[in-house]
Amino acid sequence: MIEIIIDGKPVKVKKGTTILHAAQANGIEIPTLCNHEGLVPDGNCRLCSVEIEDKGNKKIVASCMFPVTRTISVQANSERVKKARRTVLQLLINRNPKSPIIQQLCLAYDVKREERFALEPDLCIRCGRCVRACEANGTKAIALVGIGFDRHVAPPYELESAACIGCLSCATVCPTGKITYEESPGKRKIWHKEFDVLQCKRCGIYFATKDMLDWARRPENDRDYCDHCQKYIESVKFLTESQKK
Numbered sequence: 001m002i003e004i005i006i007d008g009k010p011v012k013v014k015k016g017t018t019i020l021h022a023a024q025a026n027g028i029e030i031p032t033l034c035n036h037e038g039l040v041p042d043g044n045c046r047l048c049s050v051e052i053e054d055k056g057n058k059k060i061v062a063s064c065m066f067p068v069t070r071t072i073s074v075q076a077n078s079e080r081v082k083k084a085r086r087t088v089l090q091l092l093i094n095r096n097p098k099s100p101i102i103q104q105l106c107l108a109y110d111v112k113r114e115e116r117f118a119l120e121p122d123l124c125i126r127c128g129r130c131v132r133a134c135e136a137n138g139t140k141a142i143a144l145v146g147i148g149f150d151r152h153v154a155p156p157y158e159l160e161s162a163a164c165i166g167c168l169s170c171a172t173v174c175p176t177g178k179i180t181y182e183e184s185p186g187k188r189k190i191w192h193k194e195f196d197v198l199q200c201k202r203c204g205i206y207f208a209t210k211d212m213l214d215w216a217r218r219p220e221n222d223r224d225y226c227d228h229c230q231k232y233i234e235s236v237k238f239l240t241e242s243q244k245k
């Protein structure tokens with residue numbers, strides 16, 4: 001265990017714990033956007049920035065990406081930190097004025113949209129959560145493509161992706177509601193692709209696409225289900241693990 005100081009409070013953490021997790025475990029709030037507990041962090045939004053003092057050097061780091069390996073002092077909500085977060089939020093609200101999560105954060109940090117820099121509104125904040133969720137499946141059906149203001153998430157060539165299994169992981173982890181899909185009994189449509197959704201033979205719920213079960217390589221005659229649709233086919237994460245083996 002290592003003792004660190006967060007906002008003046010001594011905190012004991014296991015070596016390798018991120019500053020974000022250390023703070024959260026001790027009731028110290030740090031805002032996040034691109035981080036998701038089920039996904040590998042990639043530190044692209046910088047909203048979770050904190051200030052650290054390490055051997056006399058002060059610097060701003062992304063708390064979700066910074067593992068604690070020795071005693072440091074952390075300022076999670078200093079003026080310098082708040083300024084860094086405001087800068088991030090300013091860029092986001094200029095581009096994403098309709099996103100409720102960005103609106104809430106901007107309210108908390110007193111950031112208003114600058115109309116003179118206003119771009120065409122877009123719910124996507126390019127956090128990459130959806131792409132990482134799809135990668136975690138092993139499906140890799142979508143990617144962040146394009147550069148600059150044209151950067152966006154899409155399947156290859158913006159067309160129906162053969163790799164997509166219709167699991168909805170991307171839509172589930174998206175913090176802004178950018179990824180939409182259509183659902184009706186027995187059918188689902190996402191990323192321009194239509195899927196058959198299977199009905200649990202025991203509870204009657206339409207619960208997973210045929211492509212998801214094919215991806216998990218479960219023989220048709222094993223498909224009886226329930227026990228909460230076999231824990232939602234061991235959740236999509238199960239599919240990930242089976243692919244890694």
Ligand code: SF4
Pocket residue numbers: 133134137139140141142163164165166167168169170171190191
């Ligand atoms: S629905 Fe398709 S694109 Fe989205 S995570 Fe699942 S496989 Fe990937």
Ligand code: SF4
Pocket residue numbers: 123124125126127128129130131153170173174175176177178179
């Ligand atoms: S679509 Fe959603 S999850 Fe994907 S990058 Fe945009 S905001 Fe993030």
Ligand code: FES
Pocket residue numbers: 031032033034035042043044045046047048049062063064065
């Ligand atoms: S939440 Fe840490 S960089 Fe986005």
